[in-house]
Amino acid sequence: MATIIKTHVPEQLSGTAFRAVAYDLTDMAAQADGYLGTVRGQAAQIVEQAKRDAAAIRQQAEAAGRCAAEQAIDRILDEKVAQQMKTLTPALQSAVRQVEDSKQAWLRQWESAAVDLALAIAKRLVQGELARRPEISLQWIRESLELAAGSGDVTIRLNPADEQTLRRQVEQLAGAFSPLATVNVIADAAISPGGCRLNTEFGVIDKQLDTQLDRIKEELS
Numbered sequence: 001m002a003t004i005i006k007t008h009v010p011e012q013l014s015g016t017a018f019r020a021v022a023y024d025l026t027d028m029a030a031q032a033d034g035y036l037g038t039v040r041g042q043a044a045q046i047v048e049q050a051k052r053d054a055a056a057i058r059q060q061a062e063a064a065g066r067c068a069a070e071q072a073i074d075r076i077l078d079e080k081v082a083q084q085m086k087t088l089t090p091a092l093q094s095a096v097r098q099v100e101d102s103k104q105a106w107l108r109q110w111e112s113a114a115v116d117l118a119l120a121i122a123k124r125l126v127q128g129e130l131a132r133r134p135e136i137s138l139q140w141i142r143e144s145l146e147l148a149a150g151s152g153d154v155t156i157r158l159n160p161a162d163e164q165t166l167r168r169q170v171e172q173l174a175g176a177f178s179p180l181a182t183v184n185v186i187a188d189a190a191i192s193p194g195g196c197r198l199n200t201e202f203g204v205i206d207k208q209l210d211t212q213l214d215r216i217k218e219e220l221s
Contacts, residue, residue: 115220119213126209130194137162137194140207141170144198145177151200153182158196163187 130136141156148154156170167185174183191197195208 112221115217119217123209123213127194130209134162134166134194137166137196138169138173140194141166141196142173142177144196144205144207145173147205148198148200148202149177151178151181151202153184153201154178155184155186155199156196157186157188157191157199159191159193160187160189161193162191162196 126136144156145154154174156174158166158170163185164187170185171183174181174185188197192208192210195206195211197208198205
C-alpha cells in the first residue's frame with residue numbers, strides 16, 4: 001500500500017512569516033554582491049599599485065643600468081686614453097722640444113737680424129751727422145789721444161778729406177795731450193770718413209765707425 005508523505009509546513013512559516021524569511025535571503029545576497037564588489041575594487045587597486053610599483057622599479061633599474069653603463073664606458077675611455085697617452089707622450093715631448101728649439105732658433109735669428117738692422121740704421125745716421133758736424137770726428141780723436149797719453153810716439157791716420165780739413169785741430173789736440181811725444185798725422189784712404197786710427201808703441205786705437213759698430217754688435221750678441 002502506497003504511502004503518501006506530506007510536507008509538513010509549520011504554522012509559524014506560513015503566510016507573512018515565510019515571506020519575511022525569503023526577504024532576508026535576498027538582502028544577504030545583495031550584501032554578498034556588495035562585499036564582492038568591494039573586494040574586486042580593492043583587488044583592482046592592489047593590481048594598479050603593483051603595476052605602478054613595477055613601473056617605478058623598472059625605471060629605477062633602467063636608470064641604475066644606464067648609470068652603470070655610463071660608468072663602465074667612462075672606465076673604458078679612461079683606460080684607452082691612458083694607453084694612448086703612454087704611446088703619444090714621448091712623441092708629444094719630442095714635438096714640444098722641437099717647437100722649443102725652433103722657437104729659440106727663431107729668436108736668435110730675429111735678435112741677430114734686429115741688431116744688424118739697428119746697426120745699419122745707426123751707421124747711416126752717424127754718417128750723416130759726421131758729414132754735417134766735423135766736431136764729432138775731433139771728439140773721437142780727442143778720446144783716442146786720451147787713451148794713448150804717455151805711450152810715446154803716436155801716428156794718427158785720417159781719411160784724406162778729414163786730414164785736409166782737420167789737420168791743424170788734430171795737431172793742437174796732440175800737443176795738448178802728448179806734449180813730449182812725436183805725433184804724425186797721415187792721410188790714409190783706408191780710413192773711413194770721420195774716423196781715425198792711432199798707432200802707438202803699445203797698440204792700435206781704432207775709432208772708425210765700422211769698428212765701433214762691430215764692438216757694439218759683439219756686446220749685444
